[in-house]
Amino acid sequence: MSKKIIIIGAGPGGLASAMLLTEQGHDVHIYEKAAEIGGRTALLKQDGFSFDLGPTALNMPNVLTALFADCNRNIQDYIKLVSLDPLYSLYIEDIIFSPSADQDRTKREIASLFPGEEEHYDRFMHDNAKKMIYLLPLWQEPFSSLWSVFRLRTLRALPSLTLGNHLIDELAKYFEDKRLRLAFSFETKFLGMSPWETPGAFSVIPFAEHYFGIFHIVGGINRLTHAMSEIVQENGGTIHLNQRVQQINTAAKKITSITLENGETVEGDYFFLNADYAYTMSHLFSQTKAPVSLKKLDKKKYSCSGFAMYLGLDTTLPLNVHTVLFPSDFRIHMDEIMRQQIIPEDLSIHLTYPAAVDKTVAPRNMSTLRILVPVPNNDSKINWEQERSALRQLILKTIEKKLDFVDLESHILTEKIITPHDWEKDYHIFKGAIFNLTHQLSQLGPFRPNKIPAIKNMKIVGGASHPANSLPFILESANIVVRQFNKEIT
Structure with a gap:
């Protein structure tokens, strides 16, 4: 029997769930607060340049291929995969290691x-x-x-x-x-x-x-979520963009409806939550009706955050798609981020340069550079407005020194910076922890928020749920919750 299913969030987990559910004939509606689909895997466009907001690489493509096959689709009809060789270039102390x-x-x-x-x-x-x-x-x-x-x-x-x-x-x-x-x-x-x-x-x-191997998708990882949304809509599903969920309404251990920011109330039979888990629990339910203890939620261990720079350049660079610059002591560096919760002076920097294999993301003879630097999450109470400019300069100087670039700043035509404060405020990521709950044993398997006993008709999908926070694992989480849903309705 067909069910009306409401999915909150059009990230990869929500879209994968919608693909499978619409393929089975259910009436699926996705509500997404942003103007673009994808969540943290969305497209960021600025002044003729295109960037992946979040993930920039795809591994374990077999998981993705299987998802499309389960929906009777050939993935090659939707996206073009480029196998990267080398996988990346790692600048560690005095060596450059580029595995294949x-x-x-x-x-x-x-x-x-x-x-x-x-x-x-x-x-x-x-x-x-x-x-x-x-x-x-x-x-x-x-x-x-x-x-x-x-x-x-x-x-x-x-x-x-x-x-x-x-x-x-x-x-x-x-x-x-x-x-x-x-x-x-x-x-x-x-x-x-x-x-x-x-x-x-x-x-x-x-x-x-x-x-x-590691793969680049021509146009960026965001092309994958667009392909997934195409299949959802081909199957009769509906994606509602610019529709922020204001409140999740419950009664008798069930979600009865959601209330949108415009005041509209939408009812459904089942509700799949693909928005940031901790943010959803702490903000979309009223405190008296939150299905989990907010104190316990706050005490869970959350990942670091990221200081992200998106640069449109008027030149091309001699880079592979992925380059990682290591600090002199990686252990001290991670301790500063995770335990001391301070901004390291010696940075770890991940550079993504798709123009090495993809000419679609920038105007002719130009290129894009995505820079991601791990930094403490917002438990640190760092004032990012004060630190933003100094950290930006340190990042550029570190790149210039380690890669022997001359005046990278002069080649920047357009730029966007996202700080941990922005991740929380604008993207609704709890504490700005962009990699979600950490993955120590006490937060793996049955200890991840896979099921909330207080709500019978709710499924949780995405990086906070089992198995882990990585694109292939997020797609597996969709498979898991859809299988559970099928058992419950039969």
């Missing part, structure tokens, strides 16, 4: 920069291939209660979870050179954590990048 999607080429690169470590790379890839086989079923497990941990598939995977080991310790089993360990763990900052705190199971993330 070709594992043999990566081994030669390792042999050149880290003699003797190339055989360790083989062992790392072999062991993590087995680890992924065991972990994959866990990513697809609903974990609707603590008892889920005792299911056979979970118990079978426990040895692969390397409980008690942090990622940096796990990598020490394979690589002797600390620079190489950093090269296989820097991705954890996109989980909002330090590799000295991230569970060892997450070694499958660098493995997946080296095994499946």
Whole structure:
């Protein structure tokens, strides 16, 4: 029987849920506060230049291909994927490490920069291939209660979870050179954590990048969410843009309706929440009716934030699509961000330069540069209006020094900066924590907000839910909640 389903938020999780639900014939309505679809994966346009607001790379494309296939679509009819080689260039201390999607080429690169470590790379890839086989079923497990941990598939995977080991310790089993360990763990900052705190199971993330490769979507990752929205609408779903949800209304342990900013009330049978989880719980329910304890919500551990710069340049640069500049001591750097909650003087900088493979994002002979610098979230009480200008100058000077660029500032035609304050105020991201809840063991699996017992007809999808905050995992979260929904209505 067809149900009327309301989805709050047109991010990847909400769109993936809508694709699957409309394919099954349900009446789906997505309400999005912004003028663009995509959430943190939206398109940012300015003065003829196009940027990805958030994620800029795609890995584990098999998850995406499977989603489109489940909707009887061929992904190649909607987007064009470009395999990146090298995957990225990592500037670590005195070396530049540029691993390849070709594992043999990566081994030669390792042999050149880290003699003797190339055989360790083989062992790392072999062991993590087995680890992924065991972990994959866990990513697809609903974990609707603590008892889920005792299911056979979970118990079978426990040895692969390397409980008690942090990622940096796990990598020490394979690589002797600390620079190489950093090269296989820097991705954890996109989980909002330090590799000295991230569970060892997450070694499958660098493995997946080296095994499946990293891809650029022509036009940017935002083209993916546009393709997803096309399928939703082809299937009869409706996407309501510029429609901010003001209030979620409940009665008898159910959501009855939502109230929009314009005063309109919209009823539905089921409600899928794809907006930022903590923001939704603390702002869209009245405090007396919030389905979770707001005190407990505030005490959860949240990721770092990001200081983002979007530059339209009147020139081109000798860069790969992805370049990461490391601080001299990454451990101290992450401690300053996560524990001391101060702005580091020695920065970690991720540069995204799509013009290396994509000429569609900027006018002829020009280019775009997206700069992302991890910084503390808004628990830090940093005054970003005061710090904005100085940090901007430090970022540009650091890039010029480490990449031997001359006067990058003079080539900037257009510019936008988003601070942690902006992420919270304008994008409704709780504490400006752009990578959502952190991923220590106490906030994984059944300990993520997968189900709220106080509300029977609500599903939570997106980066805060199981499995994790990364695009492939967010798409898996949509698969999980739609399967749960199907069981409940049969």
